[in-house]
Amino acid sequence: MATSLYGASEAQDVICVFLEREGDTLQRVSLELLSKGRELADEVGWKLAGLLLGYYRMLPLMGQAFEVGADEIWVAEHPLLKTFTVEAYTSAAFQVIMNRKPSIFLCGATPNGRDLAGRLAVKLRTGLTADCTDLRMREGGILVGEVTGFGGGVLALIKTPQHRPQMATVRPGVFPLKPPRTERVSRAVEIISVTLDEAQVRTRVVEQVVGRGADITQSPVVVVGGRGIQGRFDLLRQLAELLGGEVGATRPPVDSGQIERERQVGQTGVVCRPKVAIVCGASGAFQFTVGIQHADTVIAINTDPEAPIFETADYGVVGDALQIVPALIEALRNSRVAVTSG
Amino acid sequence: MTQVEHLTVDDARWDTLFERTRGAVALCYQCGVCTALCPWGQVREGKPLSVRSLLRRAQLGVPDDHEDIWLCTACAQCESLCPRGVPVAEVFQSLRGMAWEERRVPKGLPSVLWSIYWNNNPWSQPPSHRSRWAKGLEVPRFDPSEHEVLYYVGCTAAYDRRAQKVARALVKLFQAAGVRFGTLGDEEPCCGDAAKSLGYTPYFEEIVQNAAQVFAQNGVRRLVATSPHCFDTFRNYAPRYQADFEAEHYTQFLDRCLSEGRLRFSREVPLRVTFHDPCFLGRRNDEYEAPRRILDAIPGLERVEMARSRQDALCCGGGGGRMWMETSAGERFANLRVQDALATGVQVLVTACPFCIACFEESVKAVGAPNLRVMDVAELAAMAIE
Ligand SMILES: Cc1cc2nc3c(=O)[nH]c(=O)nc-3n(C[C@H](O)[C@H](O)[C@H](O)COP(=O)(O)OP(=O)(O)OC[C@H]3O[C@@H](n4cnc5c(N)ncnc54)[C@H](O)[C@@H]3O)c2cc1C
Ligand code: SF4
């Protein structure tokens, strides 16, 4: 077995998490990995670092990473890192890793993350445990990744005892996002220079298109309309906008073409995990409630005090949604309350 | 010029399919009875589910990227009249199994299987809430030295608030009949019907084996299931994996309690009802009479038949894993079935399956028939006891 470019004795006591951006925020999976990385690092008294590659507007991203627990951020800035290309990102990440020699390198199992991690592992001649469903620390700083193969129900525990860094990818949503840290330990930003050559990059970004389909699964607030709102999604849209959220629906309004299918919440729609779900005029059928059961807080508005939705809701308002929602919009406009995401 | 579809024949694929269906796919001689009978033909005008041609492609080992293999509700309508005895739904399950291997699976289905894996139920519900349905009721933990049967609640009746009412009604009935029963509480294993219908056979086998083991460890010799789907799995599939227990659907069990005089209905339930045969109770397990005898024993209750009933009953659309797949608004069998019920002029459409209840309740609203109630046999029976 070929040895890795650096071994356990040279590796530093650091867990490094690849920070993937999405516009001006970090991807949720990167934050989830930082949360988990913090926990693992604390177990063995190591440091937690974030690896941030890019070219512009990096500061707000660093803030987010520190907030969920990073001690250091390793930054490489280069015009060729402006948008993700697997060649430039692999090369830059490789240079930073060889410079800092972390013991562990974690990456979200997103399309780009998977692309990057695989190439990086080959370049570093180390192992990669892909799609872990759990990560644990063993004595001597050995990372153990749990991998479940579906179906066979096989459950493998994989470790990389000799090679460094120990690499793993984890799918979004596997680890919970911990609340921001308040106590401040250290916050170091280290700029690491990388050399990149345009000739290396064989990917050409022609155009960046953001999918037009709504993604209500990521929204911090979801305002759901059921049959009871009689198609008044215009009202719900206003409310959602004021709260920085998205509009969702039960199946009947989708069936009758009042709203797009992508916004259907439930068993055969999407499962969302907002901080707040406001459910208007939905009876609360099981096939629907499975789609909002992960919401932190559910507020239901229904004319029928016996509606089953009140069993699922944290707060219930018995009344006509078509009167309550406009009143709520009015009140919000006056007080300019807004819920921020993240 | 006519367009000719080019087919690539794949012998290895055929061999695999032949083996997985234990040769059954070879039996089909292309008469087309299945296509004619399949309810998809009634909801998709001009483009029925061409069961026959899918079987032909399968026989030739022609890879199909047909979404159509996911449509089958396993209703057994076609199987009941296939002159060659082809287990059509199982063939579809095998085709789905191959699609899993090729990672061509409709969105949302992997998470159903993951949910069974993590939560022991296909509904993404917390395992620790499994016995919450019984809150406030006296439901003891099964003890083989004390109890005659295990009441197997099943994932849907345990978690779906509507179906929970059926489980609660059953407990009432068991108590009234003096049945010595218990449940396995939060440890009750999933039956695996979802994994089976979605075609993930290796995992299904593992689930049933595990369930059989849990039953053996708990000394279970007989169980009574709420859902015909669990019942079917335990009755027809578990024995393939050395399971050593008997399974009954609750309608069969209650029917026996009635005939043995343990259960008596004394209260009038003056309702006009019609009974819908759940596919997994009727066509799949040949039980048409037990639920009808229970209904007929209820004083004051009047039962009429729909135009198509027993062997000819129209599927609700919820079997074959369709509970976890979206069906376009115009293509839901349940809408047609509700029309069947409305034509009889009854007040209640009665069934004995939690999937049917979910599908019908939705369709009752969709077709605008607010006066037609959807109830379970157990709920009506519970109304008839003191
Ligand atoms: C296989 C299958 C899959 C399904 N998948 C999904 C799914 O993914 N998502 C989904 O949502 N459903 C799904 N369903 C349908 C589900 O079972 C319910 O039928 C559906 O969720 C009901 O939608 P609803 O609550 O909007 O309508 P209803 O059940 O008709 O409820 C309307 C409610 O609005 C209230 N109301 C009326 N007027 C007002 C008013 N002015 N103000 C306030 N309240 C009012 C009424 O009291 C009532 O409670 C599925 C069903 C099946 C069988
Ligand atoms: S009815 Fe049976 S024999 Fe006839 S085409 Fe269908 S599967 Fe084949």
Ligand code: SF4
């Ligand atoms: S089992 Fe039912 S749904 Fe499936 S092919 Fe046969 S008739 Fe059609």
